[in-house]
Amino acid sequence: MRDxxxxxxxxxxxxxxxxxxxxxxxxxxxxxGKKGLLTSELKTLSTLPAExxxxxxxxxNELKELIESEIASKExxxxxxxxxxxxxxxxxxxxxxxxxxxxxKEHPINKVLREITEIFVTMGFGVEEGPExxxxxxxxxxxxxxxxxxxxxxQDTFYITEDTVLRTHTSPVQIRGMEKRKPPLRFIVPGxxxxxxxxxxxxxxxxxxxxxxxxxxxxxxDLKGVLEMFIHKMFSPETPVRFRPSFFPFTEPSAEVDIGCxxxxxxxxxxxxxxxxxxxxxxxxxxxxxxxxxxYDPEVYTxxxxxxxxxxxxxxxxxxxxxxxxxxNDIRFLRQF
Numbered sequence: 444m445r446d447x448x449x450x451x452x453x454x455x456x457x458x459x460x461x462x463x464x465x466x467x468x469x470x471x472x473x474x475x476g477k478k479g480l481l482t483s484e485l486k487t488l489s490t491l492p493a494e495x496x497x498x499x500x501x502x503x504n505e506l507k508e509l510i511e512s513e514i515a516s517k518e519x520x521x522x523x524x525x526x527x528x529x530x531x532x533x534x535x536x537x538x539x540x541x542x543x544x545x546x547x548k549e550h551p552i553n554k555v556l557r558e559i560t561e562i563f564v565t566m567g568f569g570v571e572e573g574p575e576x577x578x579x580x581x582x583x584x585x586x587x588x589x590x591x592x593x594x595x596x597x598q599d600t601f602y603i604t605e606d607t608v609l610r611t612h613t614s615p616v617q618i619r620g621m622e623k624r625k626p627p628l629r630f631i632v633p634g635x636x637x638x639x640x641x642x643x644x645x646x647x648x649x650x651x652x653x654x655x656x657x658x659x660x661x662x663x664x665d666l667k668g669v670l671e672m673f674i675h676k677m678f679s680p681e682t683p684v685r686f687r688p689s690f691f692p693f694t695e696p697s698a699e700v701d702i703g704c705x706x707x708x709x710x711x712x713x714x715x716x717x718x719x720x721x722x723x724x725x726x727x728x729x730x731x732x733x734x735x736x737x738x739y740d741p742e743v744y745t746x747x748x749x750x751x752x753x754x755x756x757x758x759x760x761x762x763x764x765x766x767x768x769x770x771x772n773d774i775r776f777l778r779q780f
Contacts, residue, residue, distance in 0.1 A: 450480065454510055458517055467518055474510050481507055551780045552650060552769055555757040556633055559652050562676045566669065568654065569630035573616035575637070579606045581615035585736045586693040599638040601647075609637035612750060613653040614693065620655065621737040626744050629656040633753070646766055650753035657729065657739070657746030663696070666726055666747035670700055674723070677756065678702065683709065685720065694727025694748055705759055714764075721759060724751035 454474055461467050474481050484503060549557075560570060582600075583589070601609040613632040620630060632653040639647065656665065671684050683703035691697040702723050704715035711717040726749035731741035754766050761780070763769075768776050 451506060451509065455513065458513055461517065462521075464518060464521055467514060467521070471510075471514055475507065481510065548777070548780060550769075550777065551757050551761060552753060554780065555760060556650060556652070556753050559673075559677065559751075559753065559756065560631065560633055562673055563631045563652075563654065566672065567629060568656075569628075571616050571620050571630045571632050572634060573610075573613070573619050573632065575610055575635055576603065577608055577610040577615050579608055581618050582608050582610050582612075585618040585733070586614055587730050587732045587736075588692045599640050601637050601639060611638050612636050613651045614748070614750065617653060617655045617748060618733075618737060621657070621734075621739065626739065626746070627658040630654070646754070646770060649766075651750055652753060653748065653750045655729070655746060655748045657744055659744060661728075661745045661747055663728055663747070666728070666749065669747075670724070670726060670749060674700075674702055678705065678760070686726075689725060689727075691725060691727055693730050693733050695730045697725065697727030700724045700726055700749075702759075706762065723755065723759070724749055726750070 454470070457470050457473075458467070461470060473479055476482065481503065564570065600611050603609065613634045613636060616632040616634070620628065620632075632651075632655075634651065635648055636651050637648050638645070654669075656669070667686065674682055674684050682705075685701045686698040687701065689697045689699040699722055701720040703709045704712060704719050704721050706712050706714045707719065709719040711719050715721050726747065729746040729748050734741040734744060734746075754769060757763065757769070758766060
């Protein structure tokens with residue numbers, strides 16, 4: 444073995460010159476690694492006479508403890524110095540004025556959609572969701588609109604294949620919901636729908652909220668009460684409401700629901716075309732044929748359904764005259780909400 448004092452001296456000199464954790468690691472390997480100087484000396488222990496092994500082993504252990512202790516101390520000192528330099532270089536001057544970051548707000552469509560949902564949830568309705576790419580069966584046939592039915596022309600449908608469409612309303616989810624469980628049930632279906640139409644009151648993609656209630660003793664008066672409560676909560680308790688006879692293949696009898704014009708308060712204006720009324724949604728009692736399609740006995744169960752366009756509700760609520768403003772992402776328009 445080389446002289447212990449010489450080995451210790453060379454180690455300390457090298458450690459003193461080390462200026463980085465990488466260099467310290469190299470020194471560790473040089474002295475304590477598998478092929479290090481101290482390890483090599485330790486392997487000669489078995490070749491020494493028995494009377495020398497004790498003192499030699501003691502010397503090796505003392506050197507090893509010294510090297511490990513000095514390396515740990517040097518590593519700690521370098522780490523502290525690195526941390527100090529980082530704190531100085533990355534220091535933040537908290538006396539500088541802050542940068543203004545504008546806070547985003549809820550889009551008016553989402554805001555009204557959430558409000559509609561909350562109103563119906565407080566009345567005990569659940570919330571259902573379904574696919575936006577829908578089978579023709581659910582979008583039309585199960586809703587009493589078989590192939591070539593004239594009512595299909597009103598939907599302006601995007602066809603993906605002959606039997607697959609972008610849903611034109613959220614009513615297909617009513618069928619899916621009734622297939623999954625038996626009455627009594629009541630839920631709404633908020634979501635996106637698609638139609639080939641675009642002008643100041645229509646967009647190819649828009650939002651609807653459908654509603655359904657089914658039980659053994661549901662009447663038109665229940666429908667009227669639910670919708671009047673919704674309208675009074677959405678607009679105001681003084682808002683006039685009227686039901687007009689209409690036609691939908693999946694409800695019978697059917698009705699269009701109007702509210703008193705919020706612009707002229709019923710006096711007649713350009714928006715309501717002098718009538719004093721604005722159409723807001725469609726509704727009716729579920730057609731027995733629809734019940735038959737989902738396996739409900741129409742002699743036992745009755746129910747009502749309704750549907751509304753969220754964009755139309757939003758336009759009326761905030762007096763907006765062009766639906767395209769919702770999707771142009773003009774910050775000046777959106778900032779008003």
